Amino acid sequence: xxxxxxxxxxxxxxxxxxxxxxxxxRDFWNFIDDLxxxxxxxxxxxxxxxTVRKGRKLEFKIEYFDGSIDIIEYMENSRTYKEKITNxxxxxxxxxxxxxxxxxxxxxxxxxxxxxxIGMDLQAVYLRPEDEQLYQDVIEQLSNCMNRKIKTKKxxxxxxxxxxxxxxxxxxxxxxxxxxxxxxxxxAFETDEISKTEQWKMAKVFGF
Amino acid sequence: xxxKKNSAKRPQPSTPKPSAPARIVxxxxxxxxxxxxxxxxxxxxxxxxxxxxxxxxxxKPLEKLEVNNVVGFTLKLVLEWCEKHKEDDxxxxxxxxxxxxxxxxxxxxxFLTKLPMGNLFDLITAAYxxxxxxxxxxxxxxVANSAKGKxxxxxxxxxxxxxxxxxxxxxxxxxxx
Numbered sequence: 001x002x003x004x005x006x007x008x009x010x011x012x013x014x015x016x017x018x019x020x021x022x023x024x025x026r027d028f029w030n031f032i033d034d035l036x037x038x039x040x041x042x043x044x045x046x047x048x049x050x051t052v053r054k055g056r057k058l059e060f061k062i063e064y065f066d067g068s069i070d071i072i073e074y075m076e077n078s079r080t081y082k083e084k085i086t087n088x089x090x091x092x093x094x095x096x097x098x099x100x101x102x103x104x105x106x107x108x109x110x111x112x113x114x115x116x117x118i119g120m121d122l123q124a125v126y127l128r129p130e131d132e133q134l135y136q137d138v139i140e141q142l143s144n145c146m147n148r149k150i151k152t153k154k155x156x157x158x159x160x161x162x163x164x165x166x167x168x169x170x171x172x173x174x175x176x177x178x179x180x181x182x183x184x185x186x187x188a189f190e191t192d193e194i195s196k197t198e199q200w201k202m203a204k205v206f207g208f
Numbered sequence: 209x210x211x212k213k214n215s216a217k218r219p220q221p222s223t224p225k226p227s228a229p230a231r232i233v234x235x236x237x238x239x240x241x242x243x244x245x246x247x248x249x250x251x252x253x254x255x256x257x258x259x260x261x262x263x264x265x266x267x268k269p270l271e272k273l274e275v276n277n278v279v280g281f282t283l284k285l286v287l288e289w290c291e292k293h294k295e296d297d298x299x300x301x302x303x304x305x306x307x308x309x310x311x312x313x314x315x316x317x318x319f320l321t322k323l324p325m326g327n328l329f330d331l332i333t334a335a336y337x338x339x340x341x342x343x344x345x346x347x348x349x350x351v352a353n354s355a356k357g358k359x360x361x362x363x364x365x366x367x368x369x370x371x372x373x374x375x376x377x378x379x380x381x382x383x384x385x
Contacts, residue, residue: 001329001332001333002333002336002337004336005332005333005336005344005348008344008348009348009351009352009355011308012308012310012348012349012352013352013355013356014356016384017352017355017356017357017358019382019384020358020359020360020363020384021355021363022381022382023360023363023381024360024363024364024367024369025364025367025369025373026373028367041308070384081384086381100382101382104382
């Protein structure tokens with residue numbers, strides 16, 4: 001089938017069907033991977049929350065403007081989505097979450113979302129050292145591996161040090177930022193470096 | 209208050225107009241089948257319209273059009289669709305070209321969904337080669353509607369892909385697979 005026709009069909013699908021189609025055969029896999037973002041359907045992403053939980057678990061909560069929600073949980077060697085557990089075998093689950101799945105979530109994002117949040121669960125005070133380490137690893141991966149800026153109006157971050165705030169704020173597209181919420185854990189929040197960023201300059205509302 | 213009909217969004221059904229007698233020409237497929245069609249139906253194809261205009265401009269008699277990249281079975285379907293839509297305003301199809309929400313009228317829905325998927329793909333490909341915007345729109349939307357919500361296995365069947373394949377070892381696919 002001509003490329004233009006296939007592009008047309010993909011543009012008329014919903015984003016979940018495009019992800020399924022990508023699994024069908026090598027040709028579709030390569031074709032969809034090579035498509036320009038503008039040819040892909042809009043996932044209508046409303047909010048994305050990354051939460052580290054006890055037991056070295058990472059959860060993605062993805063909300064859409066149509067009211068639907070996807071929750072994906074990652075832990076050592078596995079990913080759980082809608083009760084389906086995928087064995088990640090020898091892959092690092094953090095690589096899968098950030099470098100693969102998050103990349104695809106953002107690939108289907110056309111407009112700005114309302115919220116992007118990185119945090120720990122409400123029982124964060126009980127997180128073990130290995131959970132704290134995972135949180136740091138998440139921050140590090142996000143700041144090092146994101147090949148596109150996240151389009152969101154509101155950014156909310158929990159962090160253990162000022163440098164983590166600085167790392168994360170820079171993965172957000174300053175053109176869309178309206179509100180920044182910083183949640184420092186056990187340290188004094190300083191604005192010296194952060195206030196120099198474009199994201200800070202563009203924001204209208206600040207929360208600490 | 210009576211509900212308003214949102215007629216602007218939907219293509220209007222073909223309405224017969226008082227018109228000149230049909231001008232019938234022969235159309236030959238790539239495998240040698242010769243079919244007949246009303247020139248007004250053929251004008252829905254930008255490619256054939258250009259050829260017909262070329263003949264008319266030079267006052268040459270148009271006896272047979274050759275369509276070298278469409279086989280007889282598919283060409284018959286193309287001509288059936290064009291005959292049904294020969295009175296349509298081409299601007300409607302153009303306006304729908306890049307839209308996500310394409311409304312497929314009931315005749316077209318029936319015509320396209322009764323086809324096996326392989327024939328539908330051939331028809332869309334022919335519509336693409338002949339540049340028939342309306343048929344491309346409806347065909348692509350029909351395929352998309354058939355694929356929505358399907359599992360990988362169901363999609364494999366839909367698209368006629370024979371065997372599962374081994375994904376790249378570095379890949380873990382995506383969460384929604």
